[in-house]
Amino acid sequence: MPRAIIVGGGLAGPCLAHGLRRAGFEVALHERDDGLARAQGYRIRIGPEGTRALYECLPPHLYSLAVDTAGVPGSGVTVLTGSLGVIKRVVVNDPAAPTTPDSGISVDRLTLRQILLAELGDAVRFGSEFTRFDVLSGGRVRAHFDGGASEEADLLVGGDGPSSRVRRQLLPDARVVTTGTWAVFGRTPLTPEVAEITPAAALDGFSTVISPDGRFMPLAGHRYRKDPNSLASGLSFPDTRDYLMWVFGVNDDVSRLDPAALLDTVEGRIADWHPDLRGIVRRSDPDTVRAVPMRTAEPVAPWPSGPVTLIGDAIHCMIPAGIGAAVALRDAALLSAELGAALRAGAPLVNAVARYEREMLTYGFEAVAASQRPRF
Numbered sequence: 001m002p003r004a005i006i007v008g009g010g011l012a013g014p015c016l017a018h019g020l021r022r023a024g025f026e027v028a029l030h031e032r033d034d035g036l037a038r039a040q041g042y043r044i045r046i047g048p049e050g051t052r053a054l055y056e057c058l059p060p061h062l063y064s065l066a067v068d069t070a071g072v073p074g075s076g077v078t079v080l081t082g083s084l085g086v087i088k089r090v091v092v093n094d095p096a097a098p099t100t101p102d103s104g105i106s107v108d109r110l111t112l113r114q115i116l117l118a119e120l121g122d123a124v125r126f127g128s129e130f131t132r133f134d135v136l137s138g139g140r141v142r143a144h145f146d147g148g149a150s151e152e153a154d155l156l157v158g159g160d161g162p163s164s165r166v167r168r169q170l171l172p173d174a175r176v177v178t179t180g181t182w183a184v185f186g187r188t189p190l191t192p193e194v195a196e197i198t199p200a201a202a203l204d205g206f207s208t209v210i211s212p213d214g215r216f217m218p219l220a221g222h223r224y225r226k227d228p229n230s231l232a233s234g235l236s237f238p239d240t241r242d243y244l245m246w247v248f249g250v251n252d253d254v255s256r257l258d259p260a261a262l263l264d265t266v267e268g269r270i271a272d273w274h275p276d277l278r279g280i281v282r283r284s285d286p287d288t289v290r291a292v293p294m295r296t297a298e299p300v301a302p303w304p305s306g307p308v309t310l311i312g313d314a315i316h317c318m319i320p321a322g323i324g325a326a327v328a329l330r331d332a333a334l335l336s337a338e339l340g341a342a343l344r345a346g347a348p349l350v351n352a353v354a355r356y357e358r359e360m361l362t363y364g365f366e367a368v369a370a371s372q373r374p375r376f
């Protein structure tokens, strides 16, 4: 049985682990964090290609669990002024329509990751940080991890996000640039008091507050369709309260600010906006407030394929535009399908990797370009 090492237990890595297992691979997935707690945005929108990838890679009951624990669907995207006037509303979805593998869904990232990592058992090694790889004679690869451990496999896949060490070694000239903007984001529990001051549009899809001077604040509710802990899945989800996720873009380096100072910064910058918006920010759960730099990958030319490849943000990270997760999941599904087909045909795995890379580089960097186009 061929063996694959996957680096990164975000979204793409665990989805690929399921896909490759179903395709007939033995898999080891290494995640540098000790557990699932890392905050990187809470409610995420997964476009139809991402839902289809989950459908194709996950065992059917885990796919169903991902859909059942998604958010109540909304009907559209609304652009609001700082005083909560509606600038534009686009209806994109019929909330009453059944969810199919070709529907977009919104999910809680942590809940989805918990589902993705379920049932991978001891294939998942938390607290295992990849450091470098060696390509061995005969086409295999050896991956090294912090602390001195190493493992050999037929394939190494870097799903290790925008700062990917796998990419830095494989493609040292590939550039990821910071845009200078930081996304400060947080989560406000959707208590009855908060629901009262929440713009209706934020509970019926996705909303963004913008002002002519360039300030912007996406705001969207996550209300679980079904309480994940009521679904007899065998999993225990730590926090299943409904919430509002807000994101505020700032153009200076806020990396040194603690959550309280980040909250003060956001509140100060929206002081002239509607008091309800400040009320939502002020009622955030302080532990959930974080800042991440906006980064985007520059286009990468094809490289000679081998036993090391990349998926997700490790190759085509982009500024948050509601696209990155779906594209990362699509990579996982495509790579699984190509490798599975090669395995069944007894064809060399490297040819499958080459086909995957050719297609992925095209749609991946089209998505990067799309993320940079003004949307409102």
Ligand SMILES: Cc1cc2nc3c(=O)[nH]c(=O)nc-3n(C[C@H](O)[C@H](O)[C@H](O)COP(=O)(O)OP(=O)(O)OC[C@H]3O[C@@H](n4cnc5c(N)ncnc54)[C@H](O)[C@@H]3O)c2cc1C
Binding pocket: 007, 008, 009, 010, 011, 012, 013, 030, 031, 032, 033, 038, 040, 041, 042, 043, 044, 045, 046, 047, 128, 129, 130, 131, 159, 160, 161, 162, 163, 164, 165, 183, 185, 247, 292, 311, 312, 313, 314, 320, 321, 322, 323, 324, 325, 326, 327, 328
């Ligand atoms: C605030 C915010 C909001 C967003 N909202 C959306 C949205 O609504 N819709 C959407 O489509 N996209 C959204 N995105 C983008 C989306 O989060 C990413 O595209 C997606 O997470 C990419 O998945 P990934 O698995 O490739 O990488 P990641 O999710 O970044 O996972 C990489 C994993 O690799 C691990 N890792 C890193 N280095 C190592 C190492 N050396 N060894 C072992 N493990 C390592 C990390 O700990 C991490 O768990 C958002 C991003 C942000 C920041």
